[in-house]
Amino acid sequence: MSVTIDIAGLPPERIVFAPSPLAELGATLHVLAEPGHHPGAHGWATATNAALKPDLADRLCEADFLWRTAFSDILMGFAGLRDASVQPAATLAEDLDLLDKLDDEQFVTAALEFTCATGYAEQATLSPLSDPVVRKRTLELAAARGPQQRRFTERLLEDPPTVRAWVRRLFEDCEQAFFADTWHRVRGQLAADARAKTDLLRRRGLAATLEAVSPALSTDEHGSVIEVDKLTSAWTTAVSPAVGAGVTFIPSVHQWPHLSVLHRYGWRPVVHYPVAGREVLSGPLSVEQFTLRMEALSHPMRMRMCRSLARGPYTTSELADLNAVSSPEISRHLAVLKKAGLITSRRRGRYVQYQLDVQVVARLGSDFLETVLR
Structure with missing residues (x-):
């Protein structure tokens, strides 16, 4: 399984390495929301969360689905603009200006x-802003995610400009509260990494550059595709004349163990990769329990489920729809994972949601954790 980026005929100068303040802010917000994904950042996350003013902390909770379960594409909004020369900006304010250029539909x-019915990699033919059926389905899916996401979705569908202004103000307040200092500390390292990768691409070519970015990245002998080794299958193109040819690589200090790929239909692809070293995970585990857990993870379906459950809570029916199998089959796999102590469950109204216990999985090894969170 992999995400494939078609780059056939793409000029080398359209392969761009550039840091992004907005993308890095999104990575820090994910660390604050899910410190279990980033064991080495517990100290920073604890201190930063403790220093947040209550009003800002509450507002971050209202929109945390934008960065908690996955990395929202609005954090790389430049890729949706119909101009291939547009790349991440030097400041957060300028990155937010690029985000403001997206239309309400985007x-x-x-x-x-x-929470939208249209597939991520498919062309949107109907919009929740104008089509009542899609709108109803969107609200139903949002409700299954919880009351906060439903309220946010209702507000966004009712009045997109007001919510967009609210989101921008939220990011600006984060900059004032903690991110200005964070960006000042990491921007030099990110800029240096981008320059080094650009120079490597010029001197040694694409294959060597991708290997330096991540062992999960590769290309074919003709340099016509970029393959991103992930527990998912998808395809996108970096040579669409409709949106402009190009692919952008964004380095991040706070991204490990995630390797994110923006492959939304109608947007230029983006690879968001970590530059920091791997964090060390340790802790004793009995041979019996280790064997039980490894056997639970030996099935490919359970591996795919772990990838989803690592990013957020899912119900049995949601997992069944996501993996195109029956709910009873998903229930059997969930039972195996739960017996091995790899997942937790909680009841939310009439729904039971399951989630991977990332700290438990981390004890199996950083390679496995990195793979399911990639």
Whole structure:
């Protein structure tokens, strides 16, 4: 399984390495929301969360689905603009200006990635802003995610400009509260990494550059595709004349163990990769329990389920729809994972949601954790 980016005929100068303040802010917000994904950042996350003013902390909770379960494409809004020369900006304000250039349709479908009926990699033919059937389905999916996401979705569908202004103000307040200092600390490292990768691409070519970015990246002998080794299958193109040819690689200090790929239909692809070293995970585990857990993970379906459950809570029916299998089959796999102590469950109204216990999985090894969170 992999995400394939078609780059056949793409000029080398259209392969761009550039840091992004907005993308890095999104990575820090994910660390604050899911410190279990980033064991080495517990100290920073704890201190930063403790220093947040209550009003800002509450507002972050209202919109945390934009960065908690997955990395929302609005955090790389430049890729949706119909101008291939547009790349991430030097400041957060300038990155937010680029985000403001997206029309309401683009912003809404990107922000509601998990609550819009249209497939992520498919062309949107109907919009929740104008089609009542799609709108109803979007609200139903949002409700299954919880009351906060439903309220946010209702507000966004009712008045996109007001919510967009609210989101921008939220990011600006984050900059004032903690991100200005964070960006000042990491921007030099990110700029240096981008320059080094650009120079490597010029001197040694694409294959060597991709290997330096991540062992999960590769190309074919003709340099016509970029393959991203992930527990999912998808395809996108970097040579669409409709949106402009190009692919952007964004380095991040706060991204590990995630390797994210923006492959939304109608947007230029983006690879968001970590530059920091792997974090060390340790802790004793009995041979019996280790064997039980490894046997639970030996089935490919359970591996795919782990990838989803690592990003957020899912119900049995949601997992069944996502994997195109029956609910009873998903229930059997969930039972095996639960017996091995790899997942947790909680009841939300009439729904039972399951989620991967990332800290438990981390004890199996950083390679496995990196793979399911890639």
